[in-house]
Amino acid sequence: MSKVEERQTEIVEEFSFFEDWMQKYEHIIELGKDVEVIADEYKTEDNIIKGCQSQVWLHAERNDQGNVIFTADSDAIITKGLVGLIIRVLSDLPPKEIVNADLHFIDEIGLHDHLSATRSNGLAAMIKQMKIYGLAFTGQTA
Amino acid sequence: MTTTKLDIQAIRDQFPILSQKVNGYPLVYLDNAASNQKPKAVIDAISNYYETTHSNVHRGVHYLSQRATEAFEHGRETMAKFVNARHVNEIVFTSGTTDSINLVAQTWARKFLKEGDEIILSHLEHHSNIVPWQMACEEKGAIIKVIPINEKGELDQEAYRALLSAKTKLVAVNHVSNALGTVNPIKQMAADAHAVGAVFLADGAQATAHVALDVQDLDCDFYTISGHKMYGPTGIGILYGKLDLLNAMPPWRGGGEMIKSVSFEGTTYNELPHKFEAGTPHIEGVIALAAAAQWMMDLGIEAMAAHEDHLLHLATEGLKTIDGLKLIGTADNKASVVSFVVEGVHPFDIGSLLDQMGIAVRTGHHCTEPLMNLLCIPGTVRASFSVYNTEEEVEKLIAGVKKACSMLL
Numbered sequence: 001m002s003k004v005e006e007r008q009t010e011i012v013e014e015f016s017f018f019e020d021w022m023q024k025y026e027h028i029i030e031l032g033k034d035v036e037v038i039a040d041e042y043k044t045e046d047n048i049i050k051g052c053q054s055q056v057w058l059h060a061e062r063n064d065q066g067n068v069i070f071t072a073d074s075d076a077i078i079t080k081g082l083v084g085l086i087i088r089v090l091s092d093l094p095p096k097e098i099v100n101a102d103l104h105f106i107d108e109i110g111l112h113d114h115l116s117a118t119r120s121n122g123l124a125a126m127i128k129q130m131k132i133y134g135l136a137f138t139g140q141t142a
Numbered sequence: 143m144t145t146t147k148l149d150i151q152a153i154r155d156q157f158p159i160l161s162q163k164v165n166g167y168p169l170v171y172l173d174n175a176a177s178n179q180k181p182k183a184v185i186d187a188i189s190n191y192y193e194t195t196h197s198n199v200h201r202g203v204h205y206l207s208q209r210a211t212e213a214f215e216h217g218r219e220t221m222a223k224f225v226n227a228r229h230v231n232e233i234v235f236t237s238g239t240t241d242s243i244n245l246v247a248q249t250w251a252r253k254f255l256k257e258g259d260e261i262i263l264s265h266l267e268h269h270s271n272i273v274p275w276q277m278a279c280e281e282k283g284a285i286i287k288v289i290p291i292n293e294k295g296e297l298d299q300e301a302y303r304a305l306l307s308a309k310t311k312l313v314a315v316n317h318v319s320n321a322l323g324t325v326n327p328i329k330q331m332a333a334d335a336h337a338v339g340a341v342f343l344a345d346g347a348q349a350t351a352h353v354a355l356d357v358q359d360l361d362c363d364f365y366t367i368s369g370h371k372m373y374g375p376t377g378i379g380i381l382y383g384k385l386d387l388l389n390a391m392p393p394w395r396g397g398g399e400m401i402k403s404v405s406f407e408g409t410t411y412n413e414l415p416h417k418f419e420a421g422t423p424h425i426e427g428v429i430a431l432a433a434a435a436q437w438m439m440d441l442g443i444e445a446m447a448a449h450e451d452h453l454l455h456l457a458t459e460g461l462k463t464i465d466g467l468k469l470i471g472t473a474d475n476k477a478s479v480v481s482f483v484v485e486g487v488h489p490f491d492i493g494s495l496l497d498q499m500g501i502a503v504r505t506g507h508h509c510t511e512p513l514m515n516l517l518c519i520p521g522t523v524r525a526s527f528s529v530y531n532t533e534e535e536v537e538k539l540i541a542g543v544k545k546a547c548s549m550l551l
Contacts, residue, residue, distance in 0.1 A: 021165065021498045026549055029491075053490040053506040053521060075520060076488035077550060078495075114494075 004097060007089045008105040015109040024110070025078065032081030038071040049122040049129055054079045056122045060133040067092045068137055070130060074122075082106075082114055082123055090130050098134030103127060146445050153441070154530045156181040167500030170535045170542075175320055175348060175479050175526030176504050177370045180434070184373060187433035191426045198422055200399060214425050217432035218415070224435040225365060225382050226356040231414040232388065235428055238379035239347040240270040242366035243314070245381055245418060246343060247274035249391040251312065257283035260309045262340075264289040264297050265516055266319040266326070269509045271345045275314060289315070291516075295322040295471035303334055310340040317349035317365075321508040321522070322471025323454070323479030325353070329360045336361070341387065347371055351528065352450055352477040354443040357382050369427065373528075374434035378427030381418070388414050395420040446529040450478045453527045453536050460540035464547060470522045481508075481522040484543075487550045489523045495546035496523075501539055 001009070018024040038047070042059035049056045054076035063069050070091040074080040089105065090098050106112060114123055154160055157179050162169050171179060191213065197206035199214045222230045236242045255261075261275050265288055279286055287310075289302045297315065306313075313335040318325050332342040343364040346355070350372040357365050365382040369375055383391075393400055393411050397420030402410040411417045438446065457480045461467055466485035483489060493505035506521040507514040514521055525539055 022549070025495060025498065029549060053493075054488055076490040078491045079488075113497075 002097065003093060004089060004101045008103070008108075011085060011088065011105050012108045028081035028085075028111075029077050030081070031084045032074075032077040032079075035073070035080050035084040035087070036071055037073045042071070043073060049125045054122065056083055056126045058126055058129055060130070060137075062137060062140075063092070066094060068095055068098055068133060070133075072126070078114075079123065082111065083126065086123070086127060086130070095134040095137035095140075099131055099138060101131075146442060148441065148445050148449055148529065150449065150530065150532055153181075154532070156183070157530050158182065158185070160530060164500040164502070165498050170499075170501040170538050172525040172527065172531065172535065172539060173502045173504045174351070174528040174531075175323075175371070175508075175524065177376070178351060178373055178528045179530070180373055180375070181437055183437045184375065184430050184434045187430040188375065188426050191429050195429075196425070199425055200416070210425060213429050214423070217428040220432035220435050221367075221380055224355065224439065225367070225380075226358055227382055228358060229385055232382055232385055234381040234383065234388065234415045234418045235423055236366075236379050236381050236418075237377050237424070238368040238370070239345055239366040240274075240368075242364075242379055242381035243271055243343070243345065244274045245394055246364055246383075246391075247278040249394045249418075250341070250387065251275070251278035251284075252281065253390075253392055255279070255282040255284045255311055258309065259284040259311045260287050260305075260307070261285070262287045262289060262302070262305050262310055262313045262315075262335075264302075264315045264326075265291045265513055266295070266297065266322065266324060267314075267316060267510065267512070268320055268345065268347070269511070270347075271314055271316060272512070275312075284311070288512075291513075294473050295319070295324050296473045297324075297326055297331075299327070299330075302331065306334060306338045306340065308338060310335070310338050312341045312343065314343040314345065316345040316347070318346075318352065318477045318479075319471070319510075320348040320479070321510040321513055321524070322473065322481055323476040323526075324471055324473040325349070325475040325477050327475075328362065332361050332363075348479075349477065351438075352443075352447050354447070363387055369431040369434065372431075372434055373437060374431040375427050378424045378431045380431075385414070388418070391418075393417045393420075397421045399423070441529065447477070449529055450527045450531075453531055453533065454478060454480060456533060456536045457525060457527070457539060460536065461543065464540075464544055466547070466551075467543070470517065470519070478528075479524060479526045481524045483519055483522055484547055487547060489521045491550050492523045492543060492546045495549060496539075496542045499538070499542045499545070501542045503539075 038059045043057050047057045057073045059071050070087045072083045195209050197210045199211040218233050221233045287305045290298045328344045335342040341363045344362045347368045350367050367380045369378040400417045400420040470481040489505040504524045
């Protein structure tokens with residue numbers, strides 16, 4: 001199983017314990033509080049992914065192993081929690097794996113609405129941007 | 143004025159969409175300022191039209207075309223009555239308020255604006271009452287001036303009068319603010335505009351469902367309406383304009399319907415209102431819009447407004463008791479909208495959690511970015527009421543906001 005699949009399976013299992021939406025959202029809110037936020041120097045206009053309601057800042061860099069490390073932030077805590085989950089799946093991977101990743105866990109944990117509302121919270125645009133970073137880093141040496 | 147008390151449950155039963163559950167909870171629909179729901183009378187008007195009457199209008203000799211034309215033009219008469227226009231030809235059908243404002247900006251403004259002329263807007267405006275004027279002003283070298291607001295979210299009337307001058311050619315403000323619910327004193331504002339020879343346009347998108355209209359009394363030169371915010375269909379609305387102004391304006395979109403005769407040497411245009419209605423119109427939209435207007439007139443718009451005012455009062459008082467909650471827009475005269483922020487919480491988070499409880503509200507900047515920037519907030523949570531909403535739903539909203547805050551803080 002690929003790392004992307006392993007991580008998604010883990011998240012889906014984690015969410016399967018919740019019995020109602022409140023527990024699920026409380027967990028997302030907690031995750032939002034724990035997200036490793038983007039360094040202030042990267043919280044720039046260039047790194048903003050604008051939704052019409054909440055916005056996301058995303059920064060990518062490569063570590064010594066050549067893996068892409070994402071850090072991010074959002075002004076809305078639920079968005080931030082979801083950003084945290086997406087980062088958990090896609091960060092610290094070789095660029096190629098990011099480009100090829102099929103993210104299905106969001107559907108499986110019942111949060112599809114947050115992705116389909118592409119205009120409102122910038123999440124779908126964020127995933128696209130992460131893949132663009134992956135693509136840009138593919139072929140570059142670490 | 144005494145108003146009849148409405149049987150809200152009986153009204154509610156006329157709205158099929160309201161009986162559904164969302165996320166396991168009964169739907170509480172409080173996003174009426176974005177678009178309100180449709181009664182059976184409107185839904186039936188659309189299906190009846192297609193089942194019994196449909197044909198193209200204004201051109202056929204045959205039975206169905208004549209019936210469709212009659213129903214279509216009857217729609218115009220109903221809307222003339224609804225706004226109390228002097229003449230039926232003062233009603234031009236458009237796709238809605240945005241389209242109506244663009245029509246005035248692309249015809250009246252392009253013909254009559256000159257370099258250095260001024261247009262006055264307000265800080266409360268929706269983007270659709272800003273951008274069309276910016277486009278016209280950019281082309282003509284005219285200037286936009288903006289009426290400021292006070293801390294309650296009311297237009298500063300003194301500042302408005304100070305902005306008016308011989309250079310002012312047009313004043314365009316909303317009748318009711320979509321973001322804050324402020325009801326603006328447009329009758330007085332129109333009189334002030336006329337005193338300097340300016341034309342007055344009221345954006346009525348947010349007012350129409352809540353205020354009994356009389357364009358003659360208000361003395362607006364233009365008044366714009368969106369059908370879908372007044373229990374009617376999307377994609378249809380009206381531009382009301384005074385006859386002499388509409389007559390003086392050049393046509394905008396060219397095509398069928400808007401012409402008298404066409405040759406390659408030159409074309410002569412049709413008379414009002416057809417010269418502004420190129421192409422096959424939104425026939426069922428007009429018929430259903432008229433059904434919505436008639437439905438409202440039958441219920442009594444004052445009685446509807448009285449119920450909504452009551453809900454607005456309950457919501458305002460209830461929300462005020464929540465720690466850290468700040469109402470945005472506390473005008474003395476408000477209609478149907480309560481907008482708020484909670485300290486330390488993003489509006490989007492509150493909206494997302496309310497949605498989980500089956501409560502539909504709007505969050506964000508409500509297409510009023512200049513207003514939100516002025517208030518230094520990313521947006522608000524906005525609950526807005528229609529005649530079918532109940533006291534129980536207001537209680538659910540207040541309890542829902544409390545629950546959301548306890549989860550988020």
